Amino acid sequence: MTAEAAQYFGAGLAAMGIGIAAIGVGLIFAFFLQGALRNPAAASSQQGTLILGFAVAEALGIFAFLVALLLLFAV
């Protein structure tokens, strides 16, 4: 495998991490919706927490994205 091929290979592997973070983000919204449907009155007060949880989960996907970008453009 040439160095360039390995670079693209690694970027592709890093892209998988983004997909796994997507599962996490999906879980956060799923459980929020589950809780919100049980107690709709309390749902709107937790909107900020929801976005915060989403942002924290997404941050880890962003690290994977960053690794992919670094492999493609910086290495």
Next chain:
Amino acid sequence: MASPLEQFEIKPVYPIEVSGYDLSFTNASAFMIGALVLIWLFMFLGMRKAELVPGRWQSAVESIYDFVHGMVDQNIGPKGKKYVPFIFTLFMFILVANVAGLLPYSFTVTSHLAVTFAFAALIFVMCIIIGIARHGIHWFSYFLPPGTPLWLVPLMIFIEIVSFLSRPITLSVRLFANMTAGHILLKVFAGFVISLGLAGGIWSVVAVLPLIMNVALYALELLVAVVQAYVFALLATIYLNDSINLEH
């Protein structure tokens, strides 16, 4: 066909060079000034004749301000009143820059890491300065959550420091990645429409499908533009809160 990355190119509008540094007035600068002018017009014309019972425009301005004020109040509390103008400015600038970037042939300022990282670094430095100014040396206790068992202390401090240092990176890359990825996606689908449409015969009819997809993606991108501005402002508020209200 043009590459989907072409839309992010920075082109000088008015070249300026000061002692070897390229300080040209670029399309990015033009769109930043454009965003400022738009915000100024929106705020100024909306509040020019401020009435007790607001008209349509005035209530639009007031509801956005109220939204940001409520967010800061909920997260920081009464001590956060001072920071409402800052968060409001941040929110409005990112919102207008994101939404203006969705117009065809326009330039998205927030799709450049240099711009988003400048904001994130500003917030990061601001958090440290406010934290130390308010709590002095005691602020460093932020890195050790209360009630940590003794054997976990070194690990906890390490984790907290890493998560603190990664804040500006995640904050800036989140906005940049969302805007860049969205715009590339739109451009790729627009490219499908053109290449299928030019293929002739049955393919010209099939070209309607990516067009429909592109319309749907545009709606999604509008949502993303607003949500990312909100997320950026909310996280800035939460980071400020960590510096202002030291919980332990």
